[in-house]
Each structure stands twice: as C-alpha cells, then as structure tokens.
Amino acid sequence: MAKKLTTEEILKMSRANKADQSDTAPAEPAAGAAAPAEDSAPAKEPAKPAAAPKGAADIMAAIRAKGAGGAEASSGKPEAKPAAAAAPKSPADIMAAIRGKGAGAAPAAAKPAAKKATAEASAGNLPPVGEMLAQLKAGKKPAAVEAPAKPTLKLPTRPAPKVAPQPTRRAFLLDVLLSPFALAWTVLAATTGAWVLMLARFMFPNMIVEPPTSFKIGPPSDFPLGTVSTKYTAANGIWIVHTNQYKGKDLIYVLASVCTHLGCTPSWLEGEQKFKCPCHGSGFYINGMNFEGPAPRPLERVGVALSSDGTLEVDKSVKFQEEKGQWEDAKSFVDGSIA
Amino acid sequence: MSLDPHPNLTSSVIFGLGWLYLIQFVMNFAWTWRSLKKGTHHRVPKFFGGGEVPVAMWWGMYTALLSMVMIAHFTGFSSPERFLIQLPGWFKFFVDSFIADAKWYFGFCVGAFGLMIWFRRVLATETAGWLMLNGGVLFLTLSLTDWDFRQIVGKPDNVPIVAMLFIVGYFTWLYFNRSNENDDRIEAGLPPKEAEDNEKVLVWPDLVYTELICMIAVTAFLFFWGVALQAPLEEPASAVKTPNPSKAPWYFLGLQEMLVYYDPWLAGVVFPSVILGGMMAIPYIDFNKRGNGYYTFNERKFAVSVFMFGFLPLWVGMIVLGTFLRGPNWNIFGIYEYWDVHKLEALNNVNLSEYFWLYGLNTAMPTPASTDSGMRILGMILLRESPGILLTLGYLIAMPSIMAMTFLKQYAFRMGFIRFMVFSNLILMMAALPIKMLLRWAFNLKYLVAVPEYFFNI
Numbered sequence: 001m002a003k004k005l006t007t008e009e010i011l012k013m014s015r016a017n018k019a020d021q022s023d024t025a026p027a028e029p030a031a032g033a034a035a036p037a038e039d040s041a042p043a044k045e046p047a048k049p050a051a052a053p054k055g056a057a058d059i060m061a062a063i064r065a066k067g068a069g070g071a072e073a074s075s076g077k078p079e080a081k082p083a084a085a086a087a088p089k090s091p092a093d094i095m096a097a098i099r100g101k102g103a104g105a106a107p108a109a110a111k112p113a114a115k116k117a118t119a120e121a122s123a124g125n126l127p128p129v130g131e132m133l134a135q136l137k138a139g140k141k142p143a144a145v146e147a148p149a150k151p152t153l154k155l156p157t158r159p160a161p162k163v164a165p166q167p168t169r170r171a172f173l174l175d176v177l178l179s180p181f182a183l184a185w186t187v188l189a190a191t192t193g194a195w196v197l198m199l200a201r202f203m204f205p206n207m208i209v210e211p212p213t214s215f216k217i218g219p220p221s222d223f224p225l226g227t228v229s230t231k232y233t234a235a236n237g238i239w240i241v242h243t244n245q246y247k248g249k250d251l252i253y254v255l256a257s258v259c260t261h262l263g264c265t266p267s268w269l270e271g272e273q274k275f276k277c278p279c280h281g282s283g284f285y286i287n288g289m290n291f292e293g294p295a296p297r298p299l300e301r302v303g304v305a306l307s308s309d310g311t312l313e314v315d316k317s318v319k320f321q322e323e324k325g326q327w328e329d330a331k332s333f334v335d336g337s338i339a
Numbered sequence: 340m341s342l343d344p345h346p347n348l349t350s351s352v353i354f355g356l357g358w359l360y361l362i363q364f365v366m367n368f369a370w371t372w373r374s375l376k377k378g379t380h381h382r383v384p385k386f387f388g389g390g391e392v393p394v395a396m397w398w399g400m401y402t403a404l405l406s407m408v409m410i411a412h413f414t415g416f417s418s419p420e421r422f423l424i425q426l427p428g429w430f431k432f433f434v435d436s437f438i439a440d441a442k443w444y445f446g447f448c449v450g451a452f453g454l455m456i457w458f459r460r461v462l463a464t465e466t467a468g469w470l471m472l473n474g475g476v477l478f479l480t481l482s483l484t485d486w487d488f489r490q491i492v493g494k495p496d497n498v499p500i501v502a503m504l505f506i507v508g509y510f511t512w513l514y515f516n517r518s519n520e521n522d523d524r525i526e527a528g529l530p531p532k533e534a535e536d537n538e539k540v541l542v543w544p545d546l547v548y549t550e551l552i553c554m555i556a557v558t559a560f561l562f563f564w565g566v567a568l569q570a571p572l573e574e575p576a577s578a579v580k581t582p583n584p585s586k587a588p589w590y591f592l593g594l595q596e597m598l599v600y601y602d603p604w605l606a607g608v609v610f611p612s613v614i615l616g617g618m619m620a621i622p623y624i625d626f627n628k629r630g631n632g633y634y635t636f637n638e639r640k641f642a643v644s645v646f647m648f649g650f651l652p653l654w655v656g657m658i659v660l661g662t663f664l665r666g667p668n669w670n671i672f673g674i675y676e677y678w679d680v681h682k683l684e685a686l687n688n689v690n691l692s693e694y695f696w697l698y699g700l701n702t703a704m705p706t707p708a709s710t711d712s713g714m715r716i717l718g719m720i721l722l723r724e725s726p727g728i729l730l731t732l733g734y735l736i737a738m739p740s741i742m743a744m745t746f747l748k749q750y751a752f753r754m755g756f757i758r759f760m761v762f763s764n765l766i767l768m769m770a771a772l773p774i775k776m777l778l779r780w781a782f783n784l785k786y787l788v789a790v791p792e793y794f795f796n797i
Contacts (some may be wrong), residue, residue, distance in 0.1 A: 206575070262602065264585055266581075277581075278667065280595065292687055293599065296785075324792065
C-alpha cells in the first residue's frame with residue numbers, strides 16, 4: 001500500500017530536491033514512498049480498488065506512482081532506472097512523468113474513481129505512444145484501452161422505492177408532504193414570505209409624522225417680554241422669542257431651532273441667556289445673532305402673524321435670514337407691545 | 340454610607356481597582372523575573388555604599404509595593420470613606436487647569452511629539468518602554484479613583500479609545516525601537532536587520548494558518564466584548580433633539596474638532612478629501628528610495644516626522660480631545676472636572692474683516708445697499724473680505740515659493756515644479772488646521788474670509 005504523503009512531505013521532497021540538484025544521492029523519502037506504490041499497483045490490482053484516494057496527497061502519490069510505472073512501461077525496461085530516479089523530483093520531472101503516464105494511461109488515469117482501470121493500465125500492457133497514435137490515425141481506437149473492461153462506476157444502489165401493495169390515499173399524501181422536495185419548498189416559501197412581510201413592515205418606519213408647517217401657538221400674552229419659549233421646540237423645532245434686543249425694537253418672533261453651522265438643535269440656556277449648540281459649541285444671543293463658535297450666520301426666523309382670533313400663527317414654510325436683510329420683512333415678526 | 344451623589348470611592352470601585360493592581364503586579368513580577376535572568380547590575384552611588392546591585396532588585400521592590408497596594412484594595416474595600424489610596428486633590432486641580440485649556444492641551448501634544456523624536460534613543464529602549472507602560476497603567480488606575488474620570492473613561496463608547504492609546508503608543512515605540520537598531524547598523528556599514536532575516540515563507544500553510552488563527556481570535560474577542568459591554572444605545576433619534584454633547588463616532592472626532600475651527604464645506608468636504616487624496620499621492624511625491632522594506636528614521640527623517648505629526652498630535656490628539664475633554668455645549672473640561680452644562684466659556688469670536696474695518700481702520704464695513712445690482716453686491720462683499728482673501732491667496736501662492744527658496748531647496752530641486760507644488764500645498768493644507776486653531780485661541784478669530792451670503796467661509 002502506498003504510504004500516504006502529506007502536503008508537508010511533498011513540500012519537503014521538493015525542497016530536498018532543490019537542495020541537491022546533483023541527482024546522485026537518491027532522495028530517501030521520495031524513493032521510499034514511490035517505490036512501494038509502484039510495486040503494489042500491479043500486484044494488488046485484482047484484489048480490490050481499496051486504495052481509494054483519501055486526500056490530495058493520495059491523489060498526488062497515485063499520479064506519481066502511475067507516472068513512474070507508465071513511463072517504465074512505455075520505455076519497455078522496468079529495471080533500467082533506480083526507483084529513486086524514477087520518483088518525481090522537480091516540477092519538470094513531475095510533468096515529464098505525467099506526460100509519460102498521459103501517453104500510457106491517459107484514458108483511464110483521469111478519474112481516481114476508476115482505480116481499477118488505472119491500475120490495469122499501469123500494469124504495463126499498453127502499447128507505446130507511437131503505436132497508439134498510429135492506431136488513432138488509422139481510425140481505430142487504441143487496443144489497449146479497449147482491452148480492460150470498462151470500469152463500472154459503483155453507485156450505492158438506491159433502495160428500491162417502497163411500493164406499498166395498496167397505497168392508501170392518506171399514506172400517499174403523507175409521503176408527498178414529507179418528501180424532501182416538499183419540505184425544501186415549504187421552507188423556501190416560508191422564508192420568502194417572512195422576508196416579504198418584513199419588507200412591507202419596512203415601508204412603515206417607526207417615526208414621528210411631520211407636523212403641519214402652519215399652526216397656532218396661543219395668544220401673544222403667553223410670551224412676556226424678555227423670554228424664550230421652548231414649549232414648541234421638541235415638537236415643532238421652534239423657539240418663540242419676545243425681546244427688545246434686536247435694534248431696540250420690542251418684537252415677538254419665531255426662530256427655527258436649527259444651528260446655522262451644521263444643523264444640530266442648540267439648547268436655550270436661561271441662566272446664560274444664550275442658545276448654545278452641543279455639536280461644535282456655536283452660541284447665539286437671545287435675538288438670534290451668532291457670537292461664538294463656528295456658526296457663520298444668525299439663526300433663521302420663520303413666519304409669524306397675528307391671526308383673526310387673536311392668537312399667533314407660525315408659518316414654518318417661510319424662512320427669513322438676517323444677513324440677507326430679510327428680518328425687516330413684516331412677516332418675520334409681530335409687534336411685541338400687543339403682548 | 341456616604342451621602343455624596345458622586346462618590347470618588349465606593350466598595351465596588353476599590354475592589355475593581357484591586358484587580359487592576361493585581362494585573363500590574365503580575366506584569367511586574369514577570370518583568371522582575373526577566374531582569375533577574377538577564378542578571379544586569381548597576382553601580383549605586385558612593386553615598387549609598389558604592390556597591391553593585393542587580394537591577395532586578397528595583398523591579399522587585401516596585402512589584403512588592405504593588406502587591407501591598409493590591410492587598411490593601413482587596414481587604415479594605417468595605418469602608419470606602421476611610422480608604423486613603425486615591426488621587427490627591429491638588430494633583431487633579433493642577434492637571435485640570437492645564438488640560439481644560441485647548442492651547443495648553445495642544446501645546447502639550449506637540450511638545451510631547453517633539454520630545455519623542457528628540458529623545459527617541461532613550462525612549463525606545465525596552466526599559467523605557469516598560470516604564471512608560473507602567474506609568475500609563477498606573478495613571479489610569481489612580482485616576483479611576485475620581486468620579487468624573489470614571490464617568491468619561493468608563494463609558495462603553497470610550498473603551499476602544501483607551502485601548503487605542505496604548506496600542507498607538509506600543510506601535511510608535513516599536514517603530515522607534517526597530518529604527519534605532521537599523522540606524523545603528525546602517526551607520527556601521529551593515530545592511531538593515533530585515534535584509535538578513537529574509538527567509539521566505541509559504542502562503543500555504545504558513546500565512547493562511549496565521550490568518551485563520553488571528554481571525555478566530557479576533558472573532559472570539561469581539562464576541563466577548565459584545566457580551567461583556569452593553570451597546571451604548573440612546574433614545575430614538577429626533578430631528579429637533581440633539582444630545583448634549585453630541586459626538587461623532589470616535590474615529591471621526593478629529594473631523595468634528597476641525598469643524599469647530601472651519602466652515603462645514605471646508606472641514607467636512609475639502610479637508611477630508613485632501614487628506615485621502617494626499618495620502619494616495621504620497622508614493623508619487625516621495626523620491627527617497629531608502630527606507631523601503633525596513634524600519635529606519637535617520638534615512639527618512641522628514642517624511643516620517645511629517646506623517647507622524649499629522650497622525651499623532653493632529654489626528655489621535657484630536658480624537659482624545661474630542662472624546663475625553665469635550666463636554667456639554669462642546670466646552671472643554673478637565674479629565675477630573677464635573678461636566679457642568681452651565682460652564683461658561685467666553686468665546687466671543689470675530690471675523691478678520693471686522694477686525695480690519697471696525698477696529699483697524701475704524702470705519703464701517705463696506706455694505707451693499709439694498710438697491711445695488713448683483714455685480715455691485717459681489718464687489719462690495721469682495722472688498723469687505725479682501726484682507727482675508729489676500730492673506731489666504733498669499734498663503735497658498737507665496738508660501739510654496741518661499742519654502743522652495745529656503746528650507747526645502749533640496750526638495751524643490753529633486754521634485755520638479757508640479758510635484759513640488761502638490762507636495763507643498765498638501766503640507767500647507769495640513770498646517771492650516773493648527774494655524775487656524777492658534778488664531779482662534781489667540782485672537783478669537785472666527786473666519787479669515789466670511790461670506791455668509793454665499794456659504795463661503797475660510
């Protein structure tokens with residue numbers, strides 16, 4: 001039986017080869033591994049194809065053994081070379097061996113499953129390459145290939161389907177439902193269904209619906225002078241400011257709670273009388289003017305007006321920017337004296 | 340039971356610190372053992388007798404001290420009010436009063452960076468490395484006796500940053516350690532160490548096995564982390580509610596810090612693109628063929644120093660600033676300072692144009708009248724911002740020539756015009772961040788060029 005070559009051993013072989021290119025000293029592991037394989041291949045052939053390849057290493061070993069055998073067979077003098085020399089040493093050698101085997105054993109060598117045929121082929125009853133080629137040219141198949149019985153691929157025989165003498169309708173239904181195909185399709189359908197349901201759920205995200213842009217915030221008296229109301233900040237993103245610190249006029253106006261730097265929501269700090277942004281430290285006075293941090297512009301006003309019922313009505317759909325002079329627009333404020 | 344809502348020490352804290360001291364004890368025990376095996380001795384001064392003592396003796400003494408401190412923690416945790424081993428108040432005050440000031444913090448970062456390069460021969464030895472590691476762990480352990488420090492450092496978000504500091508420190512040390520060795524060899528006319536030890540290994544199995552083992556180890560570590568530390572989840576996001584302070588992911592805190600000094604389009608778009616593009620350009624700019632495939636400092640002094648300056652003080656340093664020092668309202672707090680939402684910091688910032696027209700020339704700023712045409716408005720804005728525009732253009736146009744004529748003469752000569760222009764502009768862009776930071780701290784300068792009308796600020 002061929003010794004199982006591990007990847008490491010193969011690597012060691014090739015390294016050892018590289019080390020002594022002189023080729024005089026036989027590489028022991030190679031010889032030891034390859035020689036028995038050569039011997040045993042023809043000898044054990046009729047017994048059984050027990051040497052089913054177990055791994056890449058086995059396959060490699062088999063190919064090599066075969067290569068050596070095939071080469072010898074084709075050359076016609078088995079004892080001409082020492083085993084060590086026949087053992088593949090370098091990639092070039094391996095290629096040569098494979099080629100030699102290809103000539104001798106090509107039709108059968110490909111599949112490790114067809115071990116039997118391979119073994120027979122390598123037993124040495126193959127004509128030389130030239131002959132085979134000549135035969136092929138002449139339109140015949142190589143005789144040697146036909147000689148061995150075609151390897152039959154031994155599949156594990158499937159147990160004969162249970163044919164109940166009188167299959168009841170119920171049993172038949174159960175058989176169908178529990179068959180692997182039915183199960184697989186059921187699982188697939190269930191998965192896909194769950195996925196579709198999740199997709200449907202995804203279309204209704206867990207979010208707060210945008211409130212209307214125009215809404216009433218109560219009478220002006222709710223907002224006494226010098227105050228900032230944060231009542232509507234969380235829901236609507238606005239501050240209602242009543243101050244006389246913008247150009248000395250007593251005004252009620254509504255600021256959007258969006259920092260003009262990068263859009264975070266600043267917090268109104270009552271003690272410091274300023275809006276302060278938690279993201280990059282921008283600060284705004286009560287009148288909305290930027291004075292600290294990186295914010296380049298004052299906060300933006302939104303529209304505000306006194307509605308017919310005496311309450312203030314905010315219109316968030318319009319914006320007023322101070323640096324563009326839009327704070328002069330009458331829609332951006334309400335006279336504070338009515339409060 | 341203490342009534343202090345923010346107690347510096349509690350039973351569980353003392354017990355946990357005992358474990359930290361245990362780790363340090365084991366670390367130093369092993370180090371003492373190593374030192375004993377090496378058997379190095381040193382001579383004590385004449386005053387103490389002048390004999391020779393093994394170095395391991397000192398390590399042994401430190402290890403013994405650690406063991407005693409550890410035992411004190413494991414036995415004395417039941418009465419935290421009477422527990423004495425904690426950071427003294429004067430130390431906290433001293434550290435806070437420096438570190439809570441961005442000027443001092445950044446100055447400290449740059450200074451430490453300079454000292455690191457200057458004293459690389461001393462600092463990159465094994466003993467110095469061990470001393471620094473010990474110092475770092477001991478500082479962390481002692482600082483954990485402070486309530487405020489624990490709040491910041493103990494956050495699950497911040498655990499990777501603490502780990503990162505040690506990892507960055509280790510790899511920097513490793514770089515200098517290897518470089519010193521190679522620099523010595525090169526000076527002695529020998530090839531670098533990497534040239535000797537160049538045995539090639541196979542991808543399979545050597546590399547693939549190593550990768551597989553690393554993959555499994557990292558996965559196991561992440562599982563452990565995911566189980567041990569809870570994800571720092573917050574309330575559902577809302578467009579009108581911003582947490583205070585609101586922090587970017589830790590690896591972007593350098594960018595967030597940049598946003599404090601620059602306009603969003605610069606700090607959020609232009610500079611990150613320049614950083615990425617500039618890093619890709621490095622191989623094409625670099626003409627120095629030495630230092631390829633081996634550690635060295637002396638052969639690539641300029642390249643290594645510039646890169647490290649960009650990475651250590653400007654990137655890692657800003658991450659630390661953003662993580663540990665930036666608190667509510669994006670104010671700077673000391674590491675032992677309470678995060679007070681109402682901390683007042685005067686940051687009254689002024690644009691350069693205001694400095695120039697209002698304070699310098701004592702006149703009104705050029706303001707377009709409401710009846711002006713578009714072109715005239717643009718002209719007035721350009722006139723208003725002309726000092727900043729001229730300064731910026733001068734910086735970007737004149738500085739490369741000045742650099743090429745003075746301290747980068749050799750570089751300009753070797754690189755040729757286009758390469759040198761790319762190179763010098765990248766350097767200038769990198770320098771722009773510390774320059775703007777200094778201007779902000781020194782003069783409360785908000786923007787050099789402020790055109791809020793068109794969202795253009797520099």
